[in-house]
Amino acid sequence: xxxxxxxxxxxxxxxxxxxxxxxxxxxxxxxxxxxxxxxxxxxxxxxxxxxxxxxxxxxxxxxxxxxxxxxxxxxxxxxxxxxxxxxxxxxxxxxxxxxxxxxxxxxxxxxxxxxxxxxxxxxxxxxxxxxxxxxxxxxxxxxxxxxxxxxxxxxxxxxxxxxxxxxxxxxxxxxxxxxxxxxxxxxxxxxxxxxxxxxxxxxxxxxxxxxxxxxxxxxxxxxxxxxxxxxxxxxxxxxxxxxxxxxxxxxxxxxxxxxxxxxxxxxxxxxxxxxxxxxxxxxx
Ligand code: GUN
Numbered sequence: 001x002x003x004x005x006x007x008x009x010x011x012x013x014x015x016x017x018x019x020x021x022x023x024x025x026x027x028x029x030x031x032x033x034x035x036x037x038x039x040x041x042x043x044x045x046x047x048x049x050x051x052x053x054x055x056x057x058x059x060x061x062x063x064x065x066x067x068x069x070x071x072x073x074x075x076x077x078x079x080x081x082x083x084x085x086x087x088x089x090x091x092x093x094x095x096x097x098x099x100x101x102x103x104x105x106x107x108x109x110x111x112x113x114x115x116x117x118x119x120x121x122x123x124x125x126x127x128x129x130x131x132x133x134x135x136x137x138x139x140x141x142x143x144x145x146x147x148x149x150x151x152x153x154x155x156x157x158x159x160x161x162x163x164x165x166x167x168x169x170x171x172x173x174x175x176x177x178x179x180x181x182x183x184x185x186x187x188x189x190x191x192x193x194x195x196x197x198x199x200x201x202x203x204x205x206x207x208x209x210x211x212x213x214x215x216x217x218x219x220x221x222x223x224x225x226x227x228x229x230x231x232x233x234x235x236x237x238x239x240x241x242x243x244x245x246x247x248x249x250x251x252x253x254x255x256x257x258x259x260x261x262x263x264x265x266x267x268x269x270x271x272x273x274x275x276x277x278x279x280x281x282x283x284x
Contacts, residue, residue, distance in 0.1 A: 093119030144264025
């Protein structure tokens, strides 16, 4: 069995506690960090996620400004709401919950968010800064993975990292963060030839594909660190992209689903929001 089952819940609680300390220092200086979450439509999973974010904000000491819009909201209305949050000095971070209904233009809406209020790291300016190795908000899930590695004293420098999945939300920013941490990074996707063989080269294997249990022991080098970003609903269960029971016996460290990467995403959002509030204070 893996020496380490990485406890994302515990690490996320520590990240929230650290963010809470910083939020308290801001409040003591008269600034209450504020996070605006914009949700369009009635997708139950997104709704539940936003409710959990509100709870996290309460715990950390961040004021929530949540807007739930009907699924027939127009682009103009959505962008008007984003503009209002951009202008509001009490709001330090803006998050547009994705996905938004298909009639809306996601790219345009994300680009409308002021880059300094982009706590999701999805704005083109944030991504561009990250590519250039400049300070920027990092996308919450990949940054959560980096935090898990740090919490386990795993230094990616010099290691072979393989990221399976090239999404703009996870795979691409994950690869960039691992490069910044001096890993040698390969990004795989649906057209990769001999995916199991490439994955077996990984010292750190990150699965972000969205296919339940696809990564089994034939994809994993013994002793590898396996990070499962997948959250797939199978019946009434949540399962990852990694076949945990088959991979855990040969990995040196592995994240479970649930309780691995999942809790980190919201915790990093809290940290990013506090950081945006600190930056707003500094730029005054
Ligand atoms: N939908 C699923 N994950 C995320 C996320 O990290 N940020 C946003 N904005 N929407 C999401």
